[in-house]
Amino acid sequence: MATTFPFAAIVGQDEMTLAIQVVAIDPTVGGVLVLGDRGTGKSTAVRALADLLPPIQVIKGCPYKCAPNKPALACHICQPEKGLHASKVCKLVTENRPVSVVDLPLGATEDRIVGALDLEKALSQGVKEFSPGLLAQAHRGFLYIDEVNLLDDHLVDLLIDVAASGENLVEREGLSIRHPARFVLVGSGNPEEGELRPQLLDRFGLSVQVKTPQDVALRVEVIKRRDAFDKDPDAYKAQWQEESDKLQKRIVKARKLLPSVVIDDDMLTLCATLCQQLGTDGLRAELTLLRATRALAAMQGKKKVHAEHLKTIAPLALRHRLRRNPLDDTDSGERVNRCLQDILAV
Structure with missing residues (x-):
């Protein structure tokens, strides 16, 4: 591999990189x-x-990696009284993958x-x-x-x-x-x-x-890191292993904190108002804002979602849900930020 x-x-x-970490914390x-x-x-x-x-626990031998603690969502092989644990006296064998x-x-x-x-x-x-x-x-x-x-x-x-x-x-x-x-x-x-x-x-x-970075120093750093990786991928990955472990621990810690993160009615009202004024279809946008801001708060070790979290997440969650306005060539992310600023100023 x-x-x-x-x-x-x-x-x-x-x-x-922020968006990828958010979905790693909360895949929903x-x-x-x-x-x-x-x-x-x-x-x-x-x-x-x-x-x-981090690795996940699966039922050993299952080709679909079913979770042992969620029998209702198991495949036909792993259903109770069937397949891999058909015997009532057989202990369910699990492994990490x-x-x-x-x-x-x-x-x-x-x-x-x-x-x-x-x-x-x-x-x-x-x-x-x-x-x-x-x-x-x-x-x-x-x-x-x-x-x-x-x-x-x-x-x-x-x-x-x-x-x-x-x-x-x-x-x-x-x-x-x-x-x-x-x-x-x-x-x-x-x-x-x-x-x-x-x-x-x-x-x-x-x-x-x-977008392609325009800062020359940043471009040089990207080239140096990629060149070092291409010369010896395994050694370069080992060099960054400690930082990778820290990132993984941060994700695990945020996942544990996630269920206790609170998003109050005022923040939900702000999310709904923003989506309503931008004209997004359906309610999937609001649900995405709720989940993503909560995941971002957990990643930062916060137990409550604040307006700053919404400011960070809103362009990512809404820019691809906006209807095109032929008379407005403004970037869709800027349209989201502009609308949010207007709402917060009221």
């Missing part, structure tokens, strides 16, 4: 969309996400994504068995799509259905399989190469815009 660039070593692109925020110039570290940052994630960050290639077929009949076993042994796909691998983890705006429409429809239901249903070649597929969707791309369909765009909790 290729060594990934350490997340802690990423310099610049603060908005992108709904994922991250990273759009911007080519060569700005979008895919590098996403693939480095694994550095932030790293959280998956699964790449979905643009050229992947539908069979590769959802899973299909295991042809090798069918031909050699005459056994009809399901071979799980990328959605099964991404369960309880992250599904990353580079150049997401170039994804085929029929695959977009498939992802929207699975993301909404949290289940993958496969009915083909005489198979009928239903398995859990709850993952955080992370996408990156260059908006100049095409736009995302609104239905998929709305599935991303946070949206980040990255």
Whole structure:
């Protein structure tokens, strides 16, 4: 397995690294969309996400990494009285596994994504068995799509259905399989190469815009760090291991604090007013603001959400949900900030 660039070593692109840490703390925020110039570290940052994630406990032998403490959400293999623990006297065996960050290639077929009949076993042994796909691998983890705006429409429809239901249903070649597929969707791309369909765009909790840094000193530092990594990836990652461990501990601490973080009615009213004045569709925007500001507060060790948290999160959560105004060429993030300032000034 290729060594990934350490997340802690990423310099610049603060908005992108912040959004990734927020969804690592609370995956229910709904994922991250990273759009911007080519060569700005979008895919590098996403693939480095694994550095932030502590291992998860799974039922040993389960191809879907089912959680042992959530039997209601288990797959058909791990359901009580079935499969891996069918015997009432058999103790459930668990193990720790790293959280998956699964790449979905643009050229992947539908069979590769959802899973299909295991042809090798069918031909050699005459056994009809399901071979799980990328959605099964991404369960309880992250599904990353580079150049997401170039994804085929029929695959977009498939992802929207699975993301909404949290289940993958496969009915083909005489198979009928239903398995859990709850993952955080992370996408990156260059908006100049095409736009995302609104239905998929709305599935991303946070949206980040990255630009080529113009500060010469920063550009030089990026080049030096990347060159050092390319020369000896393992040694460079070991050099940053202590900082990576600190980041992971920060994420774990924030996850523990998250349930106790309070967001009062005044703050919820502020979130709802902001979304209402910006004209966002539905209520998903408010829910994203609630979850993301709470995660940011937890990351900072705060037990209550404040207006400063909303100021930081609002552009990330709302910029991709705004309707286009042909008479206003202002950046969508600036429109969010301007509206929030007007509301706070009242």
